[in-house]
Amino acid sequence: ETGVTQSPTHLIKTRGQQVTLRCSSQSGHNTVSWYQQALGQGPQFIFQYYREEENGRGNFPPRFSGLQFPNYSSELNVNALELDDSALYLCASSLDSGTGNTIYFGEGSWLTVV
Amino acid sequence: AQSVTQLGSHVSVSEGALVLLRCNYSSSVPPYLFWYVQYPNQGLQLLLKYTTGATLVKGINGFEAEFKKSETSFHLTKPSAHMSDAAEYFCAVSRSSGGYQKVTFGIGTKLQVIP
Numbered sequence: 001e002t003g004v005t006q007s008p009t010h011l012i013k014t015r016g017q018q019v020t021l022r023c024s025s026q027s028g029h030n031t032v033s034w035y036q037q038a039l040g041q042g043p044q045f046i047f048q049y050y051r052e053e054e055n056g057r058g059n060f061p062p063r064f065s066g067l068q069f070p071n072y073s074s075e076l077n078v079n080a081l082e083l084d085d086s087a088l089y090l091c092a093s094s095l096d097s098g099t100g101n102t103i104y105f106g107e108g109s110w111l112t113v114v
Numbered sequence: 115a116q117s118v119t120q121l122g123s124h125v126s127v128s129e130g131a132l133v134l135l136r137c138n139y140s141s142s143v144p145p146y147l148f149w150y151v152q153y154p155n156q157g158l159q160l161l162l163k164y165t166t167g168a169t170l171v172k173g174i175n176g177f178e179a180e181f182k183k184s185e186t187s188f189h190l191t192k193p194s195a196h197m198s199d200a201a202e203y204f205c206a207v208s209r210s211s212g213g214y215q216k217v218t219f220g221i222g223t224k225l226q227v228i229p
Binding site for chain 2: 001006022031035042044048050056094096098099100101102103104105108
């Protein structure tokens, strides 16, 4: 059973550019969530996808968007990058969107915006 | 609304000493509670979780946590610290919000183990 995998692991972008981060969920999981973890902070919830639909969103602007595909893999897209977007982006998957489910995290994608 | 407070952003213990990492939560409904560990340059790994039932929860690597509703606490303990326990620990609370699982994390506690 493979866990949650993310790509790329590290990337550097220039302010104003766009970035796409990718995630493969754990086998059998239909729910994917994305989190932003700034340096020295806990993960902050960006949004959740359940069966290809966004069903929950945190306090992030619309330039943060996502997709979930029929195989339940997911993408996080960030447009018009700002310096403050520099962070570790974590993808997590769970069996479904139930409250007590364990969410399993990938290793993350480190984004640096210069 | 729900929130998580982790008391002490940095905790140092001697190898072999008791580890106690504090977590208090606020939630308007009975919460589901988690502790995760993050090693340098890695993602988060689940240590343990509380959903319902027994209030003392045992996790991996010898860690355990006790859910105390009256104190709204979910402190993490380990009887004897190992060097390999040095990492950052996050407490999290989960509840249903409009049909999705909303998980709120604390700011984290960095554990240093001194030889």
